[in-house]
Amino acid sequence: MSDLKWGILGCGVIANEMAQAFEKMGRKVYGVSSRTQTKTEAFAEKYGVENVYGSYEEMLEDENIDVIYIATPHSQHYENMKKAIGAGKHILCEKAITVNDHQLEEIVSLAEEKNLTVREAMTISHMPLFKELKDRIDKGDIGTVKMVQVNFGSNKGYDSTNRFFALEAAGGALLDIGGYATTFARTFMDEAPNTILTTVQYVETGVDEQSGIILKNESDQMAVICLTIRAKQPKRGVVTGDKGYIEVYEYPRASKATITNTETGVTETIEAGRTEDALVYEVEAMEGTVSGTFSDNNLEISRDVMKILSSVRTQWGMKYPFE
CATH class of the missing domain: 3.30.360.10 (Dihydrodipicolinate Reductase; domain 2)
Structure with a gap:
């Protein structure tokens, strides 16, 4: 079993599915953050998430987190990923990974500079x-x-x-x-x-x-x-x-x-x-x-x-x- 610790950004439908996937694997998500604190706390309680953060920035400051799963609307992915890379986190990002190719090429370049993994959560x-x-x-x-x-x-x-x-x-x-x-x-x-x-x-x-x-x-x-x-x-x-x-x-x-x-x-x-x-x-x-x-x-x-x-x-x- 992997010992990588995951943080989830966003508490929508797909984030719930990801937390359920961790349950199937006999594991728990380490941390969660979203724009709405009440939703974040409810999500954490539902899935037994250890750490709840008041902001995305606070979650990124946690050095224990290895991977960030980005489950926000795709219009926010580019900025979310730039901040995650800046914090030294590996990224699994929901589709569409960015809104245009220029954004994605910049993300790939930034990740390569820091030897970080970026993947799109594309089921296919x-x-x-x-x-x-x-x-x-x-x-x-x-x-x-x-x-x-x-x-x-x-x-x-x-x-x-x-x-x-x-x-x-x-x-x-x-x-x-x-x-x-x-x-x-x-x-x-x-x-x-x-x-x-x-x-x-x-x-x-x-x-x-x-x-x-x-x-x-x-x-x-x-x-x-x-x-x-x-x-x-x-x-x-x-x-x-x-x-x-x-x-x-x-x-x-x-x-x-x-x-x-x-x-x-x-x-x-x-x-x-x-x-x-x-x-x-x-x-x-x-x-x-x-x-x-x-x-x-x-x-x-x-x-x-x-x-x-x-x-x-x-x-x-x-x-x-x-x-």
Whole structure:
């Protein structure tokens, strides 16, 4: 069992899930902090967190904390991470890790200077199923990958006071759900795209309501991504090769997929990992990276995805007020 001590910043839904992941692992979170002291104290009592701090700065001053899990809204991630790095903490940050590629590149540079680990808490990077699917592709099970299709749509209704629809909070579909879809696409493309095409429709508040994104790389692999924030879509990803295709539903935390051989018509079900352990896998990967016993391309994929999302917004001409 790792002896790394974790501090959680934020007490929202995903922070609760992370605390529950620690409980599954037979461990407790060392410390917690948020903007609201009453919520922080209630969170600590619920999960048996040892240390409650009156501010984020106070938590960062605790030399016992090794890793900070950032579970604040993504518009705050950049500033949160800069302060955590300044305090010498390793970071696991919720998606979207930053709001643009310039922010992320600065964070990566600052972390490298201090030999600190930064990872994005992107479930797709951690679910065992995706490693199994990549292995099957490497073995030639679907032939050469040609096309990836990804859908993600939620219907949040319309509430101009909700952060999902607030431009000043980096709201909209792209950073809320687009990171999942783009990560899925990039995971199954052999290299980052060098062609990015897109179109968008806006909500009254100025954030993106729905969009289409087409990616193409130098290997002539393509990806088509469809995002909506006021129309429900299945979370469906399809990876198509010249000999078959892989289909994954509920892909952000998927534990099951099907592989269809288009030459024989035979379909096989692949299962790996457990959906309910998604955040446990994130903790294990983070701690393995810090200790040097584990390595993967989590940060590389995150950097490529953020460059794609930034290029998309540049083409739209959409900027957040704080940029």
